[in-house]
Amino acid sequence: MSGPHKNKPATTVVSAGRRSEWLGVPGAKGSVVNPPVWRASTHLFEDCNDLAGGRPNRQGHFFYGRRGGPTQWALGDALTALEPGAYATELFPSGVAALSVAMLAVLRPGDEVLVTDNAYEPTIGIAASMLSQFGVTMRRFDPLDLDEFAATIAPNTKAVMLESPGSLTMEVCDIPALTAIARDHGAISIIDNTWATALGFPALERGCDISVMSLTKHVGGHSDLMMGSISAGEELMGKVRQMAQFLGQVVSPDDAALALRGLRTLAVRLDRSTHSAAAIAQWLRTRDEIAQVLCPIIPGGPGHDLWSRDFTGGCGLFAFVLDTDKQGRARFIDALEHFGIGYSWGGYESLAVPFAAKRDHPHHTWPKCADGQDMVGVRVSIGLEDTDDLIRDLERGFSAMRDT
Numbered sequence: 001m002s003g004p005h006k007n008k009p010a011t012t013v014v015s016a017g018r019r020s021e022w023l024g025v026p027g028a029k030g031s032v033v034n035p036p037v038w039r040a041s042t043h044l045f046e047d048c049n050d051l052a053g054g055r056p057n058r059q060g061h062f063f064y065g066r067r068g069g070p071t072q073w074a075l076g077d078a079l080t081a082l083e084p085g086a087y088a089t090e091l092f093p094s095g096v097a098a099l100s101v102a103m104l105a106v107l108r109p110g111d112e113v114l115v116t117d118n119a120y121e122p123t124i125g126i127a128a129s130m131l132s133q134f135g136v137t138m139r140r141f142d143p144l145d146l147d148e149f150a151a152t153i154a155p156n157t158k159a160v161m162l163e164s165p166g167s168l169t170m171e172v173c174d175i176p177a178l179t180a181i182a183r184d185h186g187a188i189s190i191i192d193n194t195w196a197t198a199l200g201f202p203a204l205e206r207g208c209d210i211s212v213m214s215l216t217k218h219v220g221g222h223s224d225l226m227m228g229s230i231s232a233g234e235e236l237m238g239k240v241r242q243m244a245q246f247l248g249q250v251v252s253p254d255d256a257a258l259a260l261r262g263l264r265t266l267a268v269r270l271d272r273s274t275h276s277a278a279a280i281a282q283w284l285r286t287r288d289e290i291a292q293v294l295c296p297i298i299p300g301g302p303g304h305d306l307w308s309r310d311f312t313g314g315c316g317l318f319a320f321v322l323d324t325d326k327q328g329r330a331r332f333i334d335a336l337e338h339f340g341i342g343y344s345w346g347g348y349e350s351l352a353v354p355f356a357a358k359r360d361h362p363h364h365t366w367p368k369c370a371d372g373q374d375m376v377g378v379r380v381s382i383g384l385e386d387t388d389d390l391i392r393d394l395e396r397g398f399s400a401m402r403d404t
């Protein structure tokens, strides 16, 4: 590309990672649009000289299957191109594997990691259980209280785990401010950026040092693969790669090809599900059956001001609190025809799952629940179905919920 103009992300998702050496000469006989699936454990070297020149840590340089091949490199390249400030991207067999390696790469015995209260549950588990075996301690913090965070951070705090919005309760936090505090104290900020992806939240530009995604969600986009990624600047990427190699982390070229296919339509899918989710969330807000809608992308929704300030896009994942008890919620969910019941999210199909957050959760005064206990929450992932059909389905759910 010539001149100073930078392509917009919707163009980059289509063009990135399509190096001619992996596709054939453009326009020539034999060139293809997508990098082929290179299934290879053994990469052959031309001669001993070539073997001696092998660079195990360098992308785009054949060495051995665990270091990947063109199919994986094409996906890594494309994700790097989408994340402003990233030097490279490493792929992992799941989002959880990526989260584990991100923490292991930067923490040493005696260090502490601070984990946001609204983090994905396994993130807390990795920090609390797995890292404690290596002499790393963990504390939680309220991501909405900057003063408390600044007071909490200790000399041995070496990493801070962030997530915004929280993937169940949807709090949006002030990432530029939190990461500035962390940086002042010499701590590395790691964000789980699965909700927004780099298209909706350029994490490194907003102050994070390491951006982690579960590609299982939006990038895969079709509910048929598990994968994770880590993107970062050059120095941290060196540590991440070394840890990934110690732990033998590798993704198959078949899965990488699937993820690349998903990536090509990421911008259009996110755009569509964001619009649909906003319409549905606005509609839910008008319903008597709803106690609270937890959706930062709609004006007046919790976290909307920060979301508008810092994010460049959204997605179809949000939550709401029903004004009923757990049985009523089960009737509501069971009556839905277009929403599958299942974990994960970010696929082309809509999903709904029940969830509970304790009423003593520090960041919300949850509305009074019918059973006086935990909030009666539902998390939905809005897919690509027609918005009106989804609203009709939710209406069906509300009728079943009212039928006792």
Ligand SMILES: Cc1ncc(COP(=O)(O)O)c(C=O)c1O
Residues within 6 Å of the ligand: 094, 095, 096, 097, 120, 167, 192, 194, 195, 213, 214, 215, 216, 217, 226, 227, 228, 344, 345
């Ligand atoms: C916010 C978030 N981060 C990470 C993960 C883990 O991803 P994976 O299932 O690919 O391990 C999930 C999975 O649900 C998630 O919701």
